[in-house]
Amino acid sequence: QQQVKQSPQSLIVQKGGISIINCAYENTAFDYFPWYQQFPGKGPALLIAIRPDVSEKKEGRFTISFNKSAKQFSLHIMDSQPGDSATYFCAASRSSGNTGKLIFGQGTTLQVKP
Amino acid sequence: EAGVAQSPRYKIIEKRQSVAFWCNPISGHATLYWYQQILGQGPKLLIQFQNNGVVDDSQLPKDRFSAERLKGVDSTLKIQPAKLEDSAVYLCASSYSSSYGYTFGSGTRLTVV
Numbered sequence: 001q002q003q004v005k006q007s008p009q010s011l012i013v014q015k016g017g018i019s020i021i022n023c024a025y026e027n028t029a030f031d032y033f034p035w036y037q038q039f040p041g042k043g044p045a046l047l048i049a050i051r052p053d054v055s056e057k058k059e060g061r062f063t064i065s066f067n068k069s070a071k072q073f074s075l076h077i078m079d080s081q082p083g084d085s086a087t088y089f090c091a092a093s094r095s096s097g098n099t100g101k102l103i104f105g106q107g108t109t110l111q112v113k114p
Numbered sequence: 115e116a117g118v119a120q121s122p123r124y125k126i127i128e129k130r131q132s133v134a135f136w137c138n139p140i141s142g143h144a145t146l147y148w149y150q151q152i153l154g155q156g157p158k159l160l161i162q163f164q165n166n167g168v169v170d171d172s173q174l175p176k177d178r179f180s181a182e183r184l185k186g187v188d189s190t191l192k193i194q195p196a197k198l199e200d201s202a203v204y205l206c207a208s209s210y211s212s213s214y215g216y217t218f219g220s221g222t223r224l225t226v227v
Binding site for chain 1: 118145147154155156157158159162170205207209211215216217218219220221
């Protein structure tokens with residue numbers, strides 16, 4: 001019940017294309033769903049996050065789509081650029097209680113070809 | 115604001131040796147997390163502190179790992195004795211409270227040989 005499953009494991013996209021990464025969760029108590037971007041040798045950095053009261057959130061070229069009934073959420077990167085090449089992690093947590101512990105997916109390595 | 119500081123950046127030790135990692139969170143952040151990231155996997159929480167108290171250490175291998183945050187500011191994670199499977203990046207993160215998103219440091223890459 002604590003798992004977050006992420007796919008695909010790796011993704012190659014041409015410059016200007018759309019990158020799509022999917023995640024599924026089991027625990028219906030999760031109410032905070034962030035996406036992190038990680039470059040080699042760096043820690044994960046928060047990219048965008050959503051709470052289940054909305055179905056979509058957009059920030060620049062990055063959009064999260066959220067489907068509460070299916071317990072799935074996805075990251076869309078529009079007009080993908082070579083600088084977007086990184087590993088992306090979805091995560092989930094419960095904001096209630098005293099933890100805020102993030103459960104991470106396995107990660108997706110994105111390569112954007114020029 | 116300054117980020118989360120971690121040291122050392124890299125460490126190579128032999129199995130059965132001990133090692134310690136240090137983390138200085140963002141000023142004013144009450145919540146501090148230590149995560150373990152094995153190559154090719156997502157980060158996994160080891161321990162969470164709220165000020166200087168432990169909130170969650172359910173996934174910390176307590177027979178060999180220990181952590182402290184004595185004054186509610188910086189923190190140390192220790193492994194003694196290390197095993198080959200402890201090879202990973204150890205990430206520290208901090209947040210203003212457990213209800214907010216948090217900031218990760220760059221991590222310490224540990225190689226156990």
